[in-house]
Every structure is written in structure tokens, then in C-alpha cells.
Amino acid sequence: MNARADLLALDADTLAALANRGLVKRAARELDSGAGASVSLDAAGEVTAAFPDGSRAALPAGVPLEAGTCSCPAPGVCRHLVGLVLAYQAQAQPQSASESSSESAPESDSAPGAKATVPPPEPELPWSPAEFDDAALLAAFGRPALAAARRAWERGVRVTVQRMDAAHPAPSVELPSCTVRFPVPRSLNFALSGATAARHGELVTLAVWAFRAADEDGTPSGSARTAGGPKRADAGTAATATATATATATADRAQPAPATATATATAAVAVAALTEELLRTGTARTGPVLLAQLARVEAELTAVSAHWPAAAAAELRVQLAAYADRDTRHDPDRVAELLVELRARLRAADRALALGTGESAVTQLRRTRLVALGCRVSAGRGGAERCTELYLAQPDAGIALVLRKRWAVPEGRPGTGAELAGRRLLGHSVRALAGSNLVSESVSRSAGRAVTVERGRIASTSVTPLGDAWASLPAPLLLHDAAARLRALGGRPPRPVRPRIEAENAHVLAVAEVGPLGYDPARQRLEAVLRDAAGTEVRLSAEHDVLCPGRIDALAAALESGTVTHVSGLLRPEAGRPVLDPLAVRTAAGPVHPDLAAETDPHPFTALPPAAADPLAAALTAARTALAELARTGLDAALPHQLAPAAAALRRTGLRTAAALLDALAADPSPDRWTDAALHLLTALDLHREEARP
Secondary structure (H helix, E strand, O other): OOOOHHHHOOOHHHHHHHOOHHHHHHHHHHHHOOOOOEEEEOOOOOEEEEOOOOOEEEEOOOOOHHHOEEOOOOOOOOHHHHHHHHHHHHHHHHHHHHHHHHHOOOOOOOOOOOOOOOOOOOOOOOOOHHHOOHHHHHHHHOHHHHHHHHHHHHHOEEEEEEOOOOOOOOOEEEOOOOEEEOOOOOOOOOOEOOEOHHHHHHHHHHHHHHHHHHHHHOOOOOOEEEEOOHHHOOOOOOOOOHHHHHHHHHHHHHOOHHHHHHHHHHHHHHHHHHHHHHHHHOHHHOOHHHHHHHHHHHHHHHHOOOHHHHHHHHHHHHHHHHHHOOOOOOOHHHHHHHHHHHHHHHHOOOHHHHHOOOOOOEEEEOOEEEEEEEEEEEEOHHHOEEEEEEEEEEOOOOEEEEEEEEEEOOOOOOOOHHHHOOOEEOOEEHHHHHOEEEEEOOEEEEOOOEEEEOOOOOOOEEEEEOOOHHHHOOOOOEEOOHHHHHHHOOOOOOHHHOOOOOOOOEEEEEEEEEEEEEEEOOOOEEEEEEEEOOOOEEEEEEEOEOOEOOHHHHHHHHHOOOOOOEEEEEEEEEOOEEEEEEEEEEEOOEEEOHHHOOOOOOOOOOEOOOOOOOHHHHHHHHHHHHHHHHHHHOHHHOOOOOOHHHHHHHHHOOOHHHHHHHHHHHHOOOHHHHHHHHHHHHHHHHHHHHHOOO
């Protein structure tokens, strides 16, 4: 075995994540041109490199790349340290090849002076980061990192463990704030988190503990679960070293768990009381006092890191303010859904999942590459504001993020997507950012995966054209089988208690074939059938929006170009089949952004036949509307027979349990009865829309 097998396992992508892609390319060019380093390996495993420019670099064994030394003035991981790794790999491979050929040299077909062929590396046997004990974690990251990890573990952490297999050569764990990967077998020094140095050790430690817990419980790869928590705070850390326990105990004395639990319970009581008052008196009677109380509850939830109900409370406050202002953004059905969500999250058995207490409010990322997936334009406050949402893929983490920007629209201006396309954001137009690769050292992301990119005096942000970046995205960002992706999402919790993750359904679909287009004039909706590489039919569905008057025609022109290779969008199940709401289309001429397109002459379409009637969906929708109206007017003013028509329609379609819940609410119009009925109906409606076939 080579003395520095860890360096031989570093590929270009891992080196780019540890440094940046520009340094890797430059070091590779220098090596190829003969200007690379001469390297040597001593008995202790330290690699030293001497460069033609006089610089000398060294990388001892058992340390990360950033702990290497170099005589050049560049801070951090410089091109010489990257060049050291590449030169060592180039020198070690011929040695391995010659050793292999000397052991079993062919007797007849070898000619003198024939060039040795480097044998392919032996496949790495599956391994698990659970092999690292806490003594190794302590030695690698120190006591503060393990103490911080312990506090997070005891609150409960939402994790998705991906073990090593043929499709995933590097084991990884998706945490709320980042994805931790272990690209170098059995090495903590080259674990990748994407987080800043201040939190890197904590997050890698959580990932190791997550692997331990998953191996103990037999949790399958790719399954999301809550690890840790008060009931099993020691599940992944039974072998904790004495020093680690001391550090953790010290940290726990500084931030005692009971105080946090008490604060969370107090916030939960406030949520329950406020939502009960809103339901009893009616949201139509909400005044400044209740809005102020809702703002205080939101602040209390944020203070105890209950991110998901805090976000729901913030959205509810916006909805109630919109009703008071007679704003068109007000949606009574959405108000009912938010009230259900706030009350359901307090009932959930998995509190860490429902409240989001295991999430970090904001995570500062190190140098990060983001790939734009497209742009969505929507209305803002009072019609005088517009909002652009740039969807960005983070390839290293395998997730999608959202960069949101609100724009003021001058009076008399339409504020369409085509107009916003020229607005400047991060020094570039919105249109340019929507079709770009963005590399930044000033990226932070929220618990819900909303991203913020800021310019600083030191940190920089570079924007380059998108190119073929979509084709190299990892799964599940890039889909070759949309049906398989939907099957993987089938075990998610109900929507009212699900984590409020931005862009969780944003993907790029590799398109093998584009079918004929059709238009539904009643719903102003363009539809087409796409086939992915696995042959799955994916229904593309895009609705007209007055803010994006060129959306439908630009989308149709791109789909009919005959050169479509990829379509990005928001994937959802509908009637048991995948449906894609498009964000952008990749053609031979480049990316097309329908929301940012200018209005053109109307495109002729073939009219689609009217949709078949769905009595189940109609009955569930009518019942939901009845409950929303009851929440608007107030339970104290409820009439005895107000819900009778909705209950009767549910019975006619065989939904007897839902009808019984409405009957119970009519007999006892209490907030708990309303929550029972609304939670049942909303979940049933979601499941029916996702799974029912025409």
C-alpha cells in the first residue's frame, strides 16, 4: 500500500472543494507543461515539494490540506499545495505500475522500452464513517467542536445517511445546514462540509454520529430521520472519551437543556393560545393587537430555534395583514392551512422534525459553487412590489437553494418579468444570474435553504456562463428517472408537519424526447409530455401569469426547437404521475427563461380536452373551503347547520370519517375539533391529488 493513500484518493472535484477549481486547473497545467514540483516522501509520511519558482511546500501525514505549509505568501490552500498533491499522484502512479509489472511481466509480448501501463486502482471496499471513535474526533476537531455537536445532538438532528455503494462512491450525510461527504476512505482530514472552519468540526462530528446511529438501527440509505434527541442522546456516542465528556458537561452547564425545554414549552403554549383565539373570534376580526401578539410569538419561536412554526407564524401574519389591507395576496384557504400547521406541529410526536429545533438558523458556507436552475417571478406587497426567486443548485451538497430578491415597482410601470430581467443583482443582471455558475466566498443559507450572497471587502463573487453545468449535476438534482425520484419521496411526513424547505422539489430533468404541446384555454395552461432517459412520461405544465406575459410563448418556442436537452423545474406528483412546473429550458442556443421573456405574438396551440370530473377532490375541496370560512368568521359565531352540505357531499363520495369529523365540529365548535377535521381533510386532499389516477 502506498504510504500516502489519502493523497492518491483525492480527485479533481475533491481538490476543488478543498481549494477552488481555478487553482486545481492551474496546478494541473503547470504539471502537464513540465513546470510541476519534484516531490519526496520521508519515513514519517511527510510529502515535500520543490517548485521551479523557488517555492517549497510540505504536507505532514495526518493533517488536512489547509494545515500544509508553503513558502509563498498566498494565504490558505495555495496552488503549490494543490500542485504538491498532483505531483505526488503523478509520481506514485508510475511506481505502482512498475511494481505491478515486475511482479507479473508478460514473457512474449513485451518489447524492450515498452511503456508501462498504469493498472486501474483496486475498488475500495465499502466502509462507514461510523468506524471513527470519539477519540479520533476529539483529536481531529477539539473539545469545543464536540461539545457543540453534543448540544445539537441532544436537541435532535434531522439527517439523511447515504452509505457507500456503486452509485455513491463517497458516504455522506445530509444535515439541516449542509451535506457532509467523506471522499477519502477512513480519513477525517479530507471530510467536506462546505461550512466555515468555525463549524466544520461540529458538523463532521454530527455526520459520524449519524452513521453510528443508522448502523445501530439498520436505517436504510437515503431515509430521512431524526437522530439524537433527549431520549437517545447517547445513541451515537457510547464510546465518548473522558475528555469529550468533560468538555460536553462544561458546555451543558453553560447552556442547560432544561432552560431551553422550558422556553420551547412556553412558546408552544403561546402558539396554542393565540391560534385558539384566532379560531374562536375569526381571522376577519384580527386587529393591530393580535398582529402584534403574532409577531411576539414569531420572535419567541425564533429564539428557541423552532424554525418551522416561526416561518408559519410569519406567513400567517403576512396573510392577515393582507386581509386588513384588502390585498389580493390574501388567500383564506392558505390562512386555514397555516392555522392547521401551527397547531399540528405542536401535536407531532417527532418534535425535532415538526419544530425544526435541530436546524441552524444561518450557516455560513466557505467558498461555494452554485449552478443556476432558473428564475420565478411573483407579485409582492400591495402590487407595488415584485419578487424574483433564483433557484440555485449546490452540487457539493446535492441540494437546491433559493436566492430571493424583492423589487420596488414605480407607479405606472408594469413590473413584468421581462423588465426585471435587466435589474442588477450582485453586479449582474437577473437574466445573467439565472443562467450562470456562481462562485462565492460570501454565501450563507438559512434553515429553510434560502441563500444570501453578500459582497465584502475580502470575499468575492464571480459569475460565469452556465455552459454544460446541468449535465454534470449529481443526483438527485439531475434526474434521469423522474418516477424513481417520486418513489423516493413517498415516505415523507404529511405536509403540515413536514420541514419547510425551500426548493426541495427543484430538479433538472434530462430530456430524451419532447411530445406534442397542448393548451387549456379555461385554465390558461400549456402542457406537454416529456420523456426522460428511463422512458418515464413527465407532464410539463405551465400556467399563464400576467406578470410574465411571455412565459407561455417562450416556453412553447423552446420546446418546439427540437434541441431541448434539459428542463429545470419544480417536480410534484399528480394523479400518480410526475408533473414538472418549468423554470428554464436548455436548448442548443442556450438556456431559455420563460418568466423573464418579453411578450410576443400569440403562439397557435392545439386545445386540450376538458379535464375529467373528480368528485372526491370536489368534495374534499368544498369541505376545506367550509372550514376556511369558519376560521374567517369565527367558531363562536358558527351556525349549527353551517357544515351540513359539506358533510353530506363527503358521505356521498364514501368519505365517512371526514364527514363524521365535520359532524363532531358542528356539535362542538371548538379549536381542537376544527384542527382534527382540518388536518384530516388537508392530508386526505394532498394524498388524493398525488396518488389518484384519472
